[in-house]
Amino acid sequence: xxxxxxxxxxxxxxxxxIDIDIAFEAGRVHALVGxxxxxxxxxxxxxxxxxxxxxGKVRLDGHEVAIHQPADALGLGLVGIAQELSLMPRSSxxxxxALGREVTRHGLVDRTATLKAVTxxxxxxxxxxxxxxxxxxxxxxxxxxxxxxxxxSRDARLIIFDEPTARLATYQAKQLLTLxxxxxxxxKAVIYVSHFLEEILEVADTITILRNGRLIRTGPAAAETxxxxxxxxxxxxxxxxxxKRSVPPGGSAPxxxxxxxxxxxxxxxxxxxxxxxxxxxxxxxxxxxxxxxxHAIYGAAPVDSGTIEFDGKALTRRSIRQRIDAGMxxxxxxxxxxxxxxxxxxxxxxxxxxxxxFSNWLGLRKRAEKQAVTASCADTSVKYTALGDHVDxxxxxxxxxxxxxxxxxxxxxxxxxxxxxxxxxxxxxxxxYEMIVRLAEQGEAILLISSEIEEIMGLCHRVVVxxxxxxxxxxxxxxxxxQAVMQAAFSGG
Amino acid sequence: xxxxxxxxRAYGIVLVxxxxxxxxxxTTEGFxxxxxxxxILDQQSTVLIAASFLTIAxxxxxxxxxxSAVFVATPLVALAVENATGSVPLAVLAAVLTGAAMGLxxxxxxxxxxxxxxxxxxxxxxxxxxxxxxxxxxxxxxxxGQDYPMLARTQILGLTSSTWVSFLMVIVATILLTRTRFxxxxxxxxxxxxxARIAGVNVPRVQATTFxxxxxxxxxxxxxxxxxxxxxxPSDDFSFVFSVLTAxxxxxxxxxxxxxxxxxxxxxxxFLAFLSNGFNLHQIDxxxxxxxxxxxxxxxxxxxxxxxxNSK
Numbered sequence: 001x002x003x004x005x006x007x008x009x010x011x012x013x014x015x016x017x018i019d020i021d022i023a024f025e026a027g028r029v030h031a032l033v034g035x036x037x038x039x040x041x042x043x044x045x046x047x048x049x050x051x052x053x054x055x056g057k058v059r060l061d062g063h064e065v066a067i068h069q070p071a072d073a074l075g076l077g078l079v080g081i082a083q084e085l086s087l088m089p090r091s092s093x094x095x096x097x098a099l100g101r102e103v104t105r106h107g108l109v110d111r112t113a114t115l116k117a118v119t120x121x122x123x124x125x126x127x128x129x130x131x132x133x134x135x136x137x138x139x140x141x142x143x144x145x146x147x148x149x150x151x152x153s154r155d156a157r158l159i160i161f162d163e164p165t166a167r168l169a170t171y172q173a174k175q176l177l178t179l180x181x182x183x184x185x186x187x188k189a190v191i192y193v194s195h196f197l198e199e200i201l202e203v204a205d206t207i208t209i210l211r212n213g214r215l216i217r218t219g220p221a222a223a224e225t226x227x228x229x230x231x232x233x234x235x236x237x238x239x240x241x242x243x244k245r246s247v248p249p250g251g252s253a254p255x256x257x258x259x260x261x262x263x264x265x266x267x268x269x270x271x272x273x274x275x276x277x278x279x280x281x282x283x284x285x286x287x288x289x290x291x292x293x294x295h296a297i298y299g300a301a302p303v304d305s306g307t308i309e310f311d312g313k314a315l316t317r318r319s320i321r322q323r324i325d326a327g328m329x330x331x332x333x334x335x336x337x338x339x340x341x342x343x344x345x346x347x348x349x350x351x352x353x354x355x356x357x358f359s360n361w362l363g364l365r366k367r368a369e370k371q372a373v374t375a376s377c378a379d380t381s382v383k384y385t386a387l388g389d390h391v392d393x394x395x396x397x398x399x400x401x402x403x404x405x406x407x408x409x410x411x412x413x414x415x416x417x418x419x420x421x422x423x424x425x426x427x428x429x430x431x432x433y434e435m436i437v438r439l440a441e442q443g444e445a446i447l448l449i450s451s452e453i454e455e456i457m458g459l460c461h462r463v464v465v466x467x468x469x470x471x472x473x474x475x476x477x478x479x480x481x482x483q484a485v486m487q488a489a490f491s492g493g
Numbered sequence: 494x495x496x497x498x499x500x501x502r503a504y505g506i507v508l509v510x511x512x513x514x515x516x517x518x519x520t521t522e523g524f525x526x527x528x529x530x531x532x533i534l535d536q537q538s539t540v541l542i543a544a545s546f547l548t549i550a551x552x553x554x555x556x557x558x559x560x561s562a563v564f565v566a567t568p569l570v571a572l573a574v575e576n577a578t579g580s581v582p583l584a585v586l587a588a589v590l591t592g593a594a595m596g597l598x599x600x601x602x603x604x605x606x607x608x609x610x611x612x613x614x615x616x617x618x619x620x621x622x623x624x625x626x627x628x629x630x631x632x633x634x635x636x637x638g639q640d641y642p643m644l645a646r647t648q649i650l651g652l653t654s655s656t657w658v659s660f661l662m663v664i665v666a667t668i669l670l671t672r673t674r675f676x677x678x679x680x681x682x683x684x685x686x687x688x689a690r691i692a693g694v695n696v697p698r699v700q701a702t703t704f705x706x707x708x709x710x711x712x713x714x715x716x717x718x719x720x721x722x723x724x725x726x727p728s729d730d731f732s733f734v735f736s737v738l739t740a741x742x743x744x745x746x747x748x749x750x751x752x753x754x755x756x757x758x759x760x761x762x763x764f765l766a767f768l769s770n771g772f773n774l775h776q777i778d779x780x781x782x783x784x785x786x787x788x789x790x791x792x793x794x795x796x797x798x799x800x801x802x803n804s805k
Contacts, residue, residue: 319695320691321694323693324692337687338687341681343751344751348680348681351677352678352681352689353693355677356674363668363672363674364672364677366672406692
């Protein structure tokens with residue numbers, strides 16, 4: 001029904017999708033699997049008109065179509081059910097489903113006829129909801145149904161589900177999978193994007209594996225097993241791109257000691273130690289609470305209970321400022337949203353948390369600042385023309401290194417790196433890995449969060465696996481295998 | 494195109510101001526005279542004082558409508574104190590402290606309780622106007638001594654003291670913004686508040702400080718204005734903040750926050766001053782002046798919006 005041929009997409013210098021050929025058929029569930037950044041979501045967004053392909057053709061029923069914006073996709077019957085639901089929380093189920101499709105008479109909305117049309121769709125697909133309930137008061141699973149019903153009432157031909165079960169309890173996830181099968185049975189084409197391999201094997205007819213923007217293979221789900229999928233998703237031969245690991249020093253007291261840390265609805269009872277010179281991985285699936293734990297340790301999010309000790313001193317209730325002064329640094333998950341000032345010079349971006357060092361009663365000592373920033377950028381191999389250049393002129397990899405330069409300027413005792421290689425090219429990845437290992441050799445304690453299992457395996461001395469907000473396993477030495485990490489991540493806490 | 498836009502954004506206002514200056518100097522009799530320049534500087538002094546610090550608040554990502562109300566209310570406080578005690582230093586001190594307190598009030602509401610700055614300061618405007626009515630007993634106040642009028646009118650090296658104060662305030666605002674930690678934090682807060690927070694910036698405190706500074710500056714402007722005009726009258730007059738904001742926007746400081754400079758605002762203020770002066774000297778109907786001013790603002794905001802979109 002829908003065919004993509006030779007489709008590529010790049011964002012700036014980053015290749016998100018490379019020469020993809022793929023076909024989706026009516027009545028079938030087609031799953032896309034891959035790591036974060038493999039290109040699954042980007043592929044969905046191309047179909048939905050959120051992004052435009054840089055190259056390649058899209059055909060619907062054999063005719064070439066141009067999908068320039070979301071409205072084009074909707075007009076063709078291509079609909080997405082997003083991770084973050086796009087509903088009007090204060091309106092009723094009815095209004096949400098009928099949005100833009102209200103039945104009108106003489107230019108006015110005919111509520112009775114609209115209600116009839118909506119209940120008709122509900123009955124046809126056996127998804128009964130109270131049409132007058134306010135959407136914001138419904139649980140997530142029900143809200144998802146509202147969104148699916150909206151898609152169906154718009155005569156969707158192809159529905160893309162992007163991580164639909166990430167926020168659902170197990171039994172709700174099961175119900176959703178049943179529903180998705182019934183949509184396929186009703187003749188819809190379904191694209192299913194998920195990290196949960198079990199779900200995929202259960203629901204999909206066809207599976208496509210993506211890795212680093214390339215299509216690795218497409219085949220019937222029956223031919224795949226969990227093991228073949230894991231192998232396909234992670235790829236083989238990855239050890240070579242990682243630098244030689246430092247030997248973790250033993251014995252000393254931990255730099256960071258987290259005990260029984262809980263934040264309602266996000267994570268619970270998390271215990272965690274990081275020693276000087278040690279790289280500890282925080283692994284888990286999207287939504288398992290990794291970034292939330294990191295933010296809590298850094299003081300960027302409140303906790304309900306538990307303690308955080310840093311160098312033997314309790315700082316559970318201290319501000320971010322105090323933690324930075326005590327020697328903590330973070331490289332946040334999203335450099336655009338949480339870290340960088342794109343329209344400001346490199347210099348200011350690097351020195352911001354450490355300005356106290358370059359200030360006296362007369363104001364900033366700009367020469368000292370410039371010297372220190374130059375040195376720090378050299379240490380972290382940032383490539384730039386002038387420190388006065390705005391950060392948005394740099395490539396993704398260099399932007400990421402700016403954050404390492406910022407952290408390094410404070411000579412931290414603990415570095416929390418949250419997805420430090422997201423959206424950077426292979427070369428930059430390699431140098432970031434080297435940087436992390438070097439920092440550990442210099443005695444920094446490092447807490448590394450990564451969705452890429454190969455990063456965790458290639459860099460970490462010890463791995464703490466989170467699953468649904470709880471520590472599912474602590475692995476090191478002989479026990480630290482990819483299999484064990486994946487097992488724990490999928491264990492469901 | 495991109496670089497052209499960036500250049501226009503960066504130096505356009507200076508270029509346009511210089512062009513206007515040259516145009517007026519060559520075509521308009523009475524423009525390029527020392528007397529006229531002294532007048533322009535004196536007239537613009539109060540706007541410059543407030544606009545320099547509104548620039549800082551704008552860069553930090555906020556807007557402050559209550560500049561007008563502080564400008565109206567604080568000189569009434571000053572004159573009430575002057576009338577009661579006869580002391581000019583005490584009068585000025587009272588006005589400046591009142592301004593600072595009003596700024597702190599704005600700052601707490603916006604930064605701590607996270608209420609949209611436009612709405613919050615619109616609400617506090619009415620409260621501050623009310624303070625003006627209360628302290629003045631709803632009547633026009635005049636200074637009783639000979640010293641108060643001299644605050645703004647003393648001639649120093651051919652310029653009024655009001656002009657000198659505006660120079661000083663422009664320099665103070667510039668130094669704060671470009672040469673201190675506070676200035677860096679202001680840019681960070683306006684550019685990306687979440688990133689600023691993660692980098693250890695106390696975002697609410699930075700925002701509140703910009704409000705305190707701005708209201709203090711507005712109080713100084715208000716006192717100088719009342720000294721120049723020998724009186725202060727309670728009112729609900731919002732016009733001052735619009736002159737001030739116009740200078741900031743025409744200068745090219747982004748209303749989106751995170752970008753801007755005091756020198757831009759100075760250029761914007763003089764562009765508008767030259768424009769108005771030119772119209773006056775040619776005795777053109779002021780209605781045309783309004784139309785042109787409106788267009789100038791739209792062009793300035795349009796350039797800003799365009800560059801913002803292109804940088805995304």
